[in-house]
Amino acid sequence: MTRRILVTGGSGFIGTNLVQHYVDLGCEVLNLDVMPPRNPHHAGHWQQIDILDLDRLRAATQAFQPELMFHMAARTDLAGSSVADYRANTEGVANVVDVARELAALRGVVFASSMLVCELGYLPRDEFDFRPTTPYGESKVLGEGIVRREAAGAIPWVIARPTSVWGPWFDVPYRSFFNAVARGLYLHPYGVRVRRSYGFVYNAVFILSKLAENVEHDAAGRVFYVADYEPVELRAWAEKIRRAMNAPRIRDVPLALLRVLARAGDALKRLGISNPPLSSFRLRNLLTEAVYDLEQTRALCGELPVGVDEAISITVEWMRNH
Incomplete structure (x- = not known):
């Protein structure tokens, strides 16, 4: 079993749940993030690193020598006025690829993109069919291109496009x-x-972990949407x-x-x-219906662990305690 897991952006919503998943499995987990962890129990797994600081990013990854990386760090709000406001999603991706190519023990990287590489509700014909409507979405298109150009042949990689994910440790909206x-x-x-393709965060983490398990094999060089298979x-x-x-x-x-x-x-x-x-x-x-084709995700990852009723109960209980 892979023991050393590195998560960039592990203080964010999905990242927090991803860190907990691998901590629960007994793995050694490192979270590189500019922000402190949302979950205070993760403080011992955190280093304050900005992915735009290439030298510090390289030093941290070389010291840790991960076997798997999840690149979740990003600017995710929609308030930016141009792609230049989203350097973390472009230059940051290039930096992660750069340091990943130097890691001898690394089996592969899961790169988090976004459903907003296309207009909400638009169903792309293939993984290269982009239609962003925001600078954030444009930055994620550019980030995917950086992965394809600079990681190809150097490291095993897979791109994940989360849709609308909810559950413990979530925030707006x-x-x-x-x-x-x-x-x-x-x-x-x-x-x-x-109808919308929403995703409960425990199921999203399950999918991401399955993509990581298969990053050297069936998932290599592919793009997968991340959501519950049945729309709500x-x-x-x-x-x-x-x-x-x-x-x-x-x-x-x-x-x-x-x-x-x-x-x-x-x-x-x-x-x-x-x-x-x-x-x-x-x-x-x-008012916009957005239902994505998740059949290739289902085929690779298998059935999801949590149904919608249980997911709501888990989330409501978490909200009562937080």
Whole structure:
């Protein structure tokens, strides 16, 4: 069994769960991140390293000599005005490839990309069919290109594109969604059914671990979406969350009202409030169906360990304690 696991961005949401997964397996785990761990129990696994600092990144990886790497570190918000604001997603990727090529014991690297290499709801024809609509998405397209050009023939690699992932240690936007349901503030557009490929974080970690196990073989040089295999219907998912929380009933309201509230949220953003409950951008996302083809992920990784009802129960219990 692989014993030394390096996670860049292991203080982030998915990274925190990835670190815990391998700690639970008894592995030696190193988290390289500019931010301290979300989980205070991970403090002993953390080194404060910026992936843009090539010399310190090289020194840390050479000292640790990992057998597997997960490159999760990234700037993930959508507030940047240009690709230049997302150097971590381009130069940072190049730095990780650079140091990985020098690691004698390394079996391979799982590089985290994003579903937003394409417009939300757009189903790409193949892994090279990109249609980003944000500077963040553009930066992830460039990052994938760096992996393909600079890692090819040098290290085994696989690219993972997580979709909308939720669960313990999450933050905006999905913790906000759970909180809104809990307080009876979630309003659903009347008569609208939207299906989404969401992913519970324990299942996402399971998929990432399977990709790592196969990075030298069936997964090598390929791209996999990371989500639960069966999409959720948003209204039904919200209702399951409501019941698990014993929350007030969900109100179905006319779409016109939600558009008014979204415009009010836009105005709040212009006044400097960064995270209003609703905005035109969030409403558009809420109304966009996005179901991805996960058959090749299922074929490689097998069935997922946690169903949606259990996942909601786990998440609600975690929220009560955090």
